């Protein structure tokens with residue numbers, strides 16, 4: 001409104017001050033035939049100036065040029081120059097512009113361009129700085145525009161995307177995006193649209209490559225056709241997003257596409273909500289000059305960039321011209337191309353434009369924000385709006401400013417179209433992917449009479465977790481298994497993910513749930529819910545095995561040598577005692593102590609007694625007879641001392657042996673593992689644990705990783721279950737680094753396993769979903785709720801229970817000796833018994849023979865007699881007299 005008042009005031013003052021006749025300003029305009037909007041906007045702008053200005057009347061000379069005929073175009077420019085034009089407006093595209101640009105510069109006629117022109121700087125440089133630049137391009141400077149697209153892409157966090165472009169100029173527009181793409185980033189698919197109108201094969205190719213984000217660089221008029229074909233090949237589904245680089249994308253009516261599910265983002269130079277645009281659009285609509293019987297519908301929201309720019313160009317020109325004309329006389333001469341003439345006014349206009357920012361025009365505007373040019377005539381400062389299309393309308397979600405080209409300021413959070421449609425629907429059905437692993441997810445065992453269908457074919461912690469989450473969210477889910485069975489690992493060579501993460505990236509699932517660790521790498525490409533379990537990397541090792549002790553293991557505490565020396569010493573000492581006792585007078589005793597004068601003395605130390613004495617000593621039992629002589633006592637004392645030491649040593653060593661048996665090779669921590677070479681260790685391949693070691697820069701873990709890589713056979717296992725199997729089979733020579741949760745489960749089931757040391761890190765399992773997934777908040781909320789209700793704990797208890805839970809808590813020190821430990825002693829005892837019985841039998845038979853000889857009996861008689869004595873347990877005394885002999889003889893008669 002202000003501008004209108006200012007404009008009217010200006011005209012009135014002018015009317016009074018300059019009471020001369022209106023001066024006519026000739027201007028030239030060059031258009032291609034195919035852009036009616038720009039021409040209509042130009043005619044409207046001219047009409048507007050003429051309507052309000054009593055001082056100046058603009059006389060436009062509008063010419064049409066062919067797209068390719070440079071010669072004809074040159075002639076047209078010369079013809080216009082001959083008419084005495086003050087400025088040239090157009091053309092509306094780059095075709096044949098160069099000739100216009102050159103002639104205008106040579107004749108020093110200012111030219112106002114409104115198209116994307118990356119070659120302007122080159123042209124201006126070629127003409128040198130001695131000539132002030134006479135070309136002004138109102139279209140945003142290409143380099144800055146490219147920067148804006150790169151910033152938009154970065155802020156939208158697009159990682160894996162496809163670029164579809166129409167012509168090679170598009171690559172210049174996208175150059176900053178290419179520059180920002182690092183070698184570590186995921187590969188980008190770049191495709192050029194072919195000739196013709198059928199782009200379906202190309203779009204199908206993109207669809208097959210599982211890319212969901214697409215940058216489309218093409219002419220505004222082709223966008224709708226391409227999007228329509230994309231929709232046909234199902235490239236406009238709910239997970240697809242588009243960035244359109246055309247600054248006119250906002251003006252397309254997508255109604256033809258019907259219920260667009262994909263997100264479409266673009267940028268625009270025009271803010272249709274400004275008063276200026278609204279007023280101009282209204283006047284424009286009302287006073288639309290008829291152009292070849294065409295009527296262009298001009299709503300503020302659908303004004304095209306070039307149309308607004310040509311209006312701004314004329315506004316700028318007339319404002320500057322008027323201002324200059326107030327202080328100096330502006331003469332516009334007719335010029336001929338053939339003669340070496342130049343204009344009088346050109347450089348003055350150009351100098352004036354060059355020094356200021358055009359904020360307010362003579363007419364309402366500028367419509368495209370403040371206008372400012374650099375030395376090359378490029379418009380380097382401008383603002384862009386970021387607009388997002390929702391099924392209902394366009395929403396401005398942020399702005400970009402050329403003063404801070406690396407930033408975007410978001411005014412609203414981008415809402416995926418899918419969210420809007422989901423919010424309106426009440427049925428939610430998650431597509432969930434998982435993988436089989438005990439106890440997280442297993443196939444349910446079929447029970448007779450019950451047919452399992454749907455999600456019920458599975459059971460396990462994850463199944464229960466999903467049931468709980470979906471119950472809270474009042475939703476349903478469809479569970480299926482990941483194709484390759486992996487959790488999700490990034491292959492830097494192929495530059496792609498596998499496993500569950502891949503399925504999420506390919507949008508084959510809404511959620512991925514299993515023992516899926518939240519890692520930094522994964523977090524960059526997918527989103528995770530709140531963790532539902534906390535864990536750390538730990539070491540699984542087998543408990544030391546108790547090797548079944550050998551039968552004669554009681555001999556182990558002393559070496560064979562010592563046993564042999566001991567046996568020899570036993571024999572030797574027994575004999576020495578025998579000899580010494582014979583010499584020692586103290587051991588010659590009176591057999592009848594009452595007889596003070598004995599005729600004979602008796603020595604009890606026969607060999608038998610000597611052996612008995614030494615045996616009693618070494619067995620810690622003592623003996624019923626003891627030596628009396630000094631020397632014999634000395635020998636015996638020394639033998640006792642020897643026996644004391646030997647027995648104590650034996651006992652002590654026996655205890656040590658029993659403990660040792662339980663130990664075997666042991667480790668207490670990761671440091672222990674790293675500093676030894678006997679026990680090999682490994683991890684599950686392609687999992688978070690492997691990545692932990694691979695990416696760690698802690699020297700201990702780096703060393704362990706290096707060791708694992710060079711070990712042969714490979715210490716890596718395909719799955720945790722195989723790692724556990726290997727630990728159990730390796731007799732303590734292999735340890736498996738795995739996550740504490742799974743470790744706990746395995747340890748509860750296999751009592752020969754144990755966890756060693758502390759956790760190496762702390763992390764959690766989360767539910768993965770696509771980046772910016774609409775489900776993230778609700779799923780996280782449901783997990784949190786389950787945790788608060790104690791449901792997660794209950795589930796853990798339910799699925800982790802195992803038979804060794806208690807045993808593993810018991811201390812290993814409570815080891816009892818089994819029969820196997822003391823078996824040898826029993827064997828010795830039994831052996832001794834049998835030997836004793838055999839000796840007893842031999843003694844018996846020897847005695848039978850003796851009796852037979854002594855009492856003149858036959859061997860049989862003597863045997864029966866002695867046998868009767870032996871088996872008649874009542875008889876305590878053995879008396880051999882006549883009656884027993886007679887009885888034996890009568891037995892003979894029988």
Ligand code: GLU
Pocket residue numbers: 487488515516517684686687688689690737738739
């Ligand atoms: N939970 C791990 C992952 O998400 C797999 C097991 C492991 O690496 O120890 O990759």
